[in-house]
Amino acid sequence: MSTGLLYALAGVVLFALGAAGVIVLAHLLRKILAFNVMGSGAFLVLVGLAQRTGVPDPVPQAMVLTGIVVAVAATALALGLARAWHARTGRGTLTEGEDRD
Amino acid sequence: MTEAWLDPAAWLIVLPLLWAGLAFLAGPGRGARLAIVALALQLALALKLAADLTATGARVHAVGGWGAPLGIDLMIDGLSTVLLLLTQVVAVALAVYAQGYFADAHHRREATWFWPLAGFLLAAMNALFLSADLFNLYVTLELLGLAAVGLVAVGGGTAQLAAAMRYLLVSLTASGAYLLGVALVYGAYGTVSIATLGPLVAAQLPLAVWLAAGLMLVGLMAKTALFPFHFWLPPAHGSAPAPVSALLSALVVKASFYLVLRLWLGPFASLGSTAAGLAGALGAAAILWGSWQALRAQRLKQLVAWSTVAQLGYLFLIFPLLTADGLALQAGVLQTVAHGLAKAALFAAAGVLMLATGRDTVEGLAGVAGRVPLTLFAFGLAGITIMGLPPSAGFLAKWLLIDAALESGQWGWILVIIAGGLLAAGYIFRVLRQAFLLAPEESRFHPVPRRLEWMAFVLAAASVLLGLRGAELVALLGITP
Amino acid sequence: MMTLAFDWLLVVALLWSAWRCLASADLNRAVVMFIVFGLLMALAWARLDAPDIALAEAAIGAGLTGALLLDALGALRARREGRDVHGEAP
Amino acid sequence: MNRLARGVTVGVGVALAVALVVALLELPAAAIHLPGTVAQHLAQSGVEHPVTAVLLNFRGWDTLLEVAVLLLALLTLLTLSGGQAAVAAVEADPLLQGLARKALPLIILMAGYLLWAGAHRPGGAFQAGAVLAAGAVLLQLAGLLPAWAAPGRLLRLGLTLGFLVFLAVAAALLGQGALLQYPPASAGGLILLIEAGLTLSLGLILAGLFLFVTGRRA
Numbered sequence: 001m002s003t004g005l006l007y008a009l010a011g012v013v014l015f016a017l018g019a020a021g022v023i024v025l026a027h028l029l030r031k032i033l034a035f036n037v038m039g040s041g042a043f044l045v046l047v048g049l050a051q052r053t054g055v056p057d058p059v060p061q062a063m064v065l066t067g068i069v070v071a072v073a074a075t076a077l078a079l080g081l082a083r084a085w086h087a088r089t090g091r092g093t094l095t096e097g098e099d100r101d
Numbered sequence: 102m103t104e105a106w107l108d109p110a111a112w113l114i115v116l117p118l119l120w121a122g123l124a125f126l127a128g129p130g131r132g133a134r135l136a137i138v139a140l141a142l143q144l145a146l147a148l149k150l151a152a153d154l155t156a157t158g159a160r161v162h163a164v165g166g167w168g169a170p171l172g173i174d175l176m177i178d179g180l181s182t183v184l185l186l187l188t189q190v191v192a193v194a195l196a197v198y199a200q201g202y203f204a205d206a207h208h209r210r211e212a213t214w215f216w217p218l219a220g221f222l223l224a225a226m227n228a229l230f231l232s233a234d235l236f237n238l239y240v241t242l243e244l245l246g247l248a249a250v251g252l253v254a255v256g257g258g259t260a261q262l263a264a265a266m267r268y269l270l271v272s273l274t275a276s277g278a279y280l281l282g283v284a285l286v287y288g289a290y291g292t293v294s295i296a297t298l299g300p301l302v303a304a305q306l307p308l309a310v311w312l313a314a315g316l317m318l319v320g321l322m323a324k325t326a327l328f329p330f331h332f333w334l335p336p337a338h339g340s341a342p343a344p345v346s347a348l349l350s351a352l353v354v355k356a357s358f359y360l361v362l363r364l365w366l367g368p369f370a371s372l373g374s375t376a377a378g379l380a381g382a383l384g385a386a387a388i389l390w391g392s393w394q395a396l397r398a399q400r401l402k403q404l405v406a407w408s409t410v411a412q413l414g415y416l417f418l419i420f421p422l423l424t425a426d427g428l429a430l431q432a433g434v435l436q437t438v439a440h441g442l443a444k445a446a447l448f449a450a451a452g453v454l455m456l457a458t459g460r461d462t463v464e465g466l467a468g469v470a471g472r473v474p475l476t477l478f479a480f481g482l483a484g485i486t487i488m489g490l491p492p493s494a495g496f497l498a499k500w501l502l503i504d505a506a507l508e509s510g511q512w513g514w515i516l517v518i519i520a521g522g523l524l525a526a527g528y529i530f531r532v533l534r535q536a537f538l539l540a541p542e543e544s545r546f547h548p549v550p551r552r553l554e555w556m557a558f559v560l561a562a563a564s565v566l567l568g569l570r571g572a573e574l575v576a577l578l579g580i581t582p
Numbered sequence: 583m584m585t586l587a588f589d590w591l592l593v594v595a596l597l598w599s600a601w602r603c604l605a606s607a608d609l610n611r612a613v614v615m616f617i618v619f620g621l622l623m624a625l626a627w628a629r630l631d632a633p634d635i636a637l638a639e640a641a642i643g644a645g646l647t648g649a650l651l652l653d654a655l656g657a658l659r660a661r662r663e664g665r666d667v668h669g670e671a672p
Numbered sequence: 673m674n675r676l677a678r679g680v681t682v683g684v685g686v687a688l689a690v691a692l693v694v695a696l697l698e699l700p701a702a703a704i705h706l707p708g709t710v711a712q713h714l715a716q717s718g719v720e721h722p723v724t725a726v727l728l729n730f731r732g733w734d735t736l737l738e739v740a741v742l743l744l745a746l747l748t749l750l751t752l753s754g755g756q757a758a759v760a761a762v763e764a765d766p767l768l769q770g771l772a773r774k775a776l777p778l779i780i781l782m783a784g785y786l787l788w789a790g791a792h793r794p795g796g797a798f799q800a801g802a803v804l805a806a807g808a809v810l811l812q813l814a815g816l817l818p819a820w821a822a823p824g825r826l827l828r829l830g831l832t833l834g835f836l837v838f839l840a841v842a843a844a845l846l847g848q849g850a851l852l853q854y855p856p857a858s859a860g861g862l863i864l865l866i867e868a869g870l871t872l873s874l875g876l877i878l879a880g881l882f883l884f885v886t887g888r889r890a
Contacts, residue, residue, distance in 0.1 A: 014596070036616065042280045057707045065634060076882075098715075165730060289700075646805060653886050
């Protein structure tokens with residue numbers, strides 16, 4: 001198995017883990033963490049799969065650089081919303097009754 | 102053909118990006134006049150684009166001059182041009198509306214960064230309609246999603262924050278699924294250009310591409326709020342300020358639908374047929390469930406938002422009916438345009454009614470008929486399109502849909518279309534009936550700027566009159582590469 | 583052979599840190615595990631011949647996102663403690 | 673979320689992961705090989721580092737929209753924190769302050785190096801901007817830089833400059849035939865101009881994602 005394919009396989013597992021996390025976890029900060037894990041998984045698939053023959057490919061690498069910046073923008077926005085929500089309601093979750101962290 | 106530096110397709114993206122940036126530079130609360138002038142210009146550009154298209158046919162604008170698969174291509178054809186036209190028409194009317202709406206003292210705070218946010222939103226829409234590159238489309242989807250979330254949050258209240266948060270989480274998860282799909286497609290074929298992909302997918306279809314298509318289409322359906330992914334839409338569209346609700350409901354959800362259509366008709370054509378029945382069934386469920394919730398809604402904007410859930414259902418009815426004669430496709434695009442105009446009008450009218458009564462419930466509308474008759478007339482006109490009565494464009498869309506169902510012998514969908522129309526009549530007349538009741542003694546009415554009423558009316562009238570010009574739209578749509 | 587063993591080790595570490603980040607009962611630990619995950623990702627990018635992404639991941643993915651998360655966690659904690667002292671929401 | 677829904681979600685997640693692993697293991701080689709095409713056109717791109725060439729030339733359109741995404745996130749954060757006062761920074765320990773003071777010139781130097789290096793080897797505007805932002809966050813944590821209030825005109829100019837320069841170049845090159853169609857002779861210079869603007873603006877925006885939000889009180 002090539003290095004690229006190995007990391008691509010790790011990527012799909014990370015993606016599935018993160019996607020399930022975003023849906024299942026209640027606390028907003030945890031959802032945001034899960035979203036980032038999910039994104040990292042997709043990035044690994046993008047580069048790893050393209051490089052499974054062992055040749056570096058600058059095209060998906062540039063795409064992942066773009067993706068990382070988009071992800072940090074989305075994370076900052078989500079954290080801003082979560083903080084504003086917490087400041088307003090004192091809660092860390094959107095649905096009531098699951099408010100433990 | 103125009104000279105290269107005047108290419109309207111390029112300026113349709115550059116211009117909104119430019120005024121969004123300048124509006125931010127100008128400072129908090131500024132940028133309304135700039136936006137309106139620029140949007141009028143964009144409308145002219147879209148018309149020019151349509152005229153060029155009719156004259157010379159579909160074409161490609163190769164950004165950077167490289168051409169796919171190395172560079173990113175913009176694709177100008179009938180489908181993208183129709184949606185660009187719809188976007189600019191609705192946007193310019195809503196910009197004039199928003200300027201009046203945010204001039205009101207109660208809403209001034211919401212306008213702090215409204216204009217740059219709206220500019221980025223519209224730039225993202227135009228870029229999305231033109232792009233023919235799956236990864237570039239991912240970036241436009243994120244730009245669109247974050248702009249929409251930002252606009253929901255401008256209201257600043259607790260309900261808006263919760264709605265924005267939920268919307269953001271759905272939007273990000275959906276674009277994550279889309280991105281994984283793009284990664285798999287690149288891994289399978291070594292390109293993300295839609296045009297280059299077509300023959301490659303037709304030649305070879307490994308399991309990874311099936312999964313990619315599933316991930317991308319499900320993600321886009323979640324962004325389009327197709328039942329059962331609709332749960333985020335009513336709170337988001339129902340709690341945002343009226344001009345924002347109108348932008349989101351009329352345009353933003355259509356962008357992801359457009360992309361579903363592009364993929365379904367393009368590279369994933371051979372995969373689409375297996376899931377067509379499911380898409381149609383979900384559309385039917387959306388029509389019935391959304392209309393039922395609209396009938397029961399207590400708050401006016403919730404009612405209009407649930408109506409969007411129902412009307413989006415019609416768009417997915419076309420998938421089991423897609424055939425070579427293109428009737429269903431025409432129906433879907435007409436429905437997109439008709440609903441876009443009518444829903445913008447309904448939210449604009451709802452905003453006026455809420456300003457006038459100071460209340461946001463359907464019950465609180467008693468007596469408004471005498472105070473803002475023009476707005477109520479606009480609400481009724483837009484209602485004609487939503488119900489699908491002649492001569493509106495909504496009628497034409499549903500007629501074509503029934504025609505397509507008859508031709509392919511799938512009678513079941515016709516029942517759903519008719520039931521949806523009756524339910525729509527139910528919730529529209531519920532509002533009108535309440536408005537014509539006598540006002541209770543203690544109720545007070547606030548004056549509303551006339552331009553708000555006029556913009557609602559113009560949009561509503563356009564949605565009805567478009568029915569008379571449906572043939573031109575269909576002809577434009579027929580221009581493919 | 584050595585490098586392949588290292589790759590397997592790194593992949594296991596990546597999956598483990600991601601799992602600990604999402605499953606940990608304590609939010610503080612979850613955020614710290616996320617930063618560890620980000621640094622391991624940077625290593626993975628280096629192994630994939632992508633030094634540009636490794637740099638960006640370390641600076642943005644682990645660094646800036648980590649700082650944002652820690653700051654947000656601090657803000658949520660501070661308000662929660664404030665509420666507990668006064669016995670009501672601020 | 674109830675237990676059934678949780679179980680179903682986890683089940684779907686596991687099934688998805690398994691299906692994807694199987695799909696990746698049996699995936700045949702790709703028909704198109706872009707690294708070769710990139711290498712072939714690298715000489716006309718104006719830079720020598722392939723990733724920078726893709727990022728700012730071949731797929732520069734993605735990058736332009738991505739800067740817009742960052743600006744957008746910042747705008748929404750400003751909307752959310754609108755009208756809230758920043759709390760005075762807590763006094764940090766003098767050791768951290770001393771360290772931050774010493775590190776600052778080094779950080780700026782490193783950002784400059786990364787910007788310059790991007791044309792030939794790993795590095796570029798994004799990494800350089802991220803380093804600048806990290807410096808600003810460090811200064812804030814050391815109590816040497818206050819959290820930012822609503823941005824004044826000068827700051828707004830700094831935040832948008834990179835984006836506007838990029839957009840202006842993209843539009844000006846329309847005369848060449850298409851958006852962002854660099855003439856090969858001046859591509860290197862134009863890309864450096866764009867990257868210099870982006871380094872400043874990205875540094876400010878990324879720092880702003882932290883500094884406009886931290887220490888805010890409703």
